[in-house]
Amino acid sequence: MSRIFNFSAGPSTLPLETLQEAAEKLVDYENSGMSLIEMSHRGKQYDAIHSETISLVKEILDVPEDYHVLLLQGGATLQFGMIPLAFLQQGMTADYLNTGSWAKKALNDAQAVGNVNIAWDGADEKYTRTPARDELKLSPDAAYVHICSNETIGGIQFPDFPDTGNVPLICDMSSEIMSRKLPWDKIDMVYAGAQKNLAPSGMALVIIKDSLLQKANKSLPAYLRYDIHADNNSLYNTPPTFVIWMTCLTLRWIKSIGGIDGVAKRRDEKAAMLYGAIENSNGYYMNPVDRASRSPMNVVWRLLNENLEKKFIEEAGKAGLSGLKGHRSVGGCRASIYNAMPVEGVKTLTGFMKTFRENNE
Numbered sequence: 069m070s071r072i073f074n075f076s077a078g079p080s081t082l083p084l085e086t087l088q089e090a091a092e093k094l095v096d097y098e099n100s101g102m103s104l105i106e107m108s109h110r111g112k113q114y115d116a117i118h119s120e121t122i123s124l125v126k127e128i129l130d131v132p133e134d135y136h137v138l139l140l141q142g143g144a145t146l147q148f149g150m151i152p153l154a155f156l157q158q159g160m161t162a163d164y165l166n167t168g169s170w171a172k173k174a175l176n177d178a179q180a181v182g183n184v185n186i187a188w189d190g191a192d193e194k195y196t197r198t199p200a201r202d203e204l205k206l207s208p209d210a211a212y213v214h215i216c217s218n219e220t221i222g223g224i225q226f227p228d229f230p231d232t233g234n235v236p237l238i239c240d241m242s243s244e245i246m247s248r249k250l251p252w253d254k255i256d257m258v259y260a261g262a263q264k265n266l267a268p269s270g271m272a273l274v275i276i277k278d279s280l281l282q283k284a285n286k287s288l289p290a291y292l293r294y295d296i297h298a299d300n301n302s303l304y305n306t307p308p309t310f311v312i313w314m315t316c317l318t319l320r321w322i323k324s325i326g327g328i329d330g331v332a333k334r335r336d337e338k339a340a341m342l343y344g345a346i347e348n349s350n351g352y353y354m355n356p357v358d359r360a361s362r363s364p365m366n367v368v369w370r371l372l373n374e375n376l377e378k379k380f381i382e383e384a385g386k387a388g389l390s391g392l393k394g395h396r397s398v399g400g401c402r403a404s405i406y407n408a409m410p411v412e413g414v415k416t417l418t419g420f421m422k423t424f425r426e427n428n429e
């Protein structure tokens with residue numbers, strides 16, 4: 069076996085345990101004579117995985133009783149549209165914080181549906197930080213406030229979730245789900261595409277408070293209705309059974325390494341190592357992000373010029389370090405060090421960075 073270190077932003081590296089167990093059981097699932105992904109989603113064996121996945125999400129994230137866990141298709145992008153369709157009705161305003169590329173996509177979709185107030189805009193500062201609570205110009209009667217808690221492209225993160233009082237807070241956590249504890253007293257809904265920290269692509273994990281669920285628009289086509297998904301335990305139609313199975317395996321793995329505490333410890337170790345390597349490079353590697361807003365999941369840096377960046381990425385690839393090219397919209401380098409990236413991977417990367425610098429200074 070020759071696995072390399074994959075720093076790709078998504079789809080991204082998965083725990084080896086997840087891949088191995090899926091591979092082992094793919095053809096004949098627990099003596100059923102067929103694969104889990106060939107079975108009815110209404111059968112006993114699939115149902116066990118479906119239920120376990122939902123209970124593991126609740127257990128690992130300590131989700132309170134009055135929230136539903138939903139497993140939906142369409143990725144995080146469908147949530148960009150589903151949220152305003154469900155909660156931004158005529159005469160209402162929704163507050164959006166523009167912290168980068170993903171927040172912007174979410175707010176563009178909301179603008180296609182209804183009235184949006186941009187409560188904070190980081191564009192002028194090139195999206196290098198997340199705002200403090202007292203900088204937000206929130207509307208008093210907003211239908212909800214939307215944030216992207218970790219900007220995958222810009223490499224910034226909200227260190228704390230803003231307190232929005234009685235206005236529901238909805239949060240895109242696609243690139244950091246299952247990496248931090250959640251303050252449920254502040255959060256009414258989180259959602260995340262599966263392909264960064266959980267599974268292959270093809271699903272969004274949604275966790276939604278019942279009080280928000282009750283406000284969902286009921287005059288929409290069935291698939292766009294959160295209440296229908298909640299009433300049917302995410303089995304209104306055929307769910308993405310393969311992605312859910314893989315999610316289940318990843319959640320078991322998270323539990324086995326100590327749940328969120330175990331993940332957070334590894335997260336901090338990896339982030340400290342990589343930011344340390346950038347800081348201690350005498351300006352050879354440059355991270356543009358405000359210190360307090362640094363993402364522990366997506367770390368971005370530049371080199372002196374684009375030719376050197378190209379060389380860095382090429383040579384890293386030859387050294388078994390893949391996926392380090394920054395997003396095409398911003399250039400530079402980026403390492404996505406999601407939950408499944410082993411500490412060893414970051415150690416190898418920082419070792420490579422040191423050698424590259426010595427050879428190319």
Ligand SMILES: *Cc1c(COP(=O)(O)O)cnc(C)c1O
Nearest residue numbers: 143144145170220240242243261
């Ligand atoms: C990747 C990503 C998305 C888009 O997810 P899809 O599942 O591809 O729709 C949305 N938001 C954030 C923060 C992301 O990182």
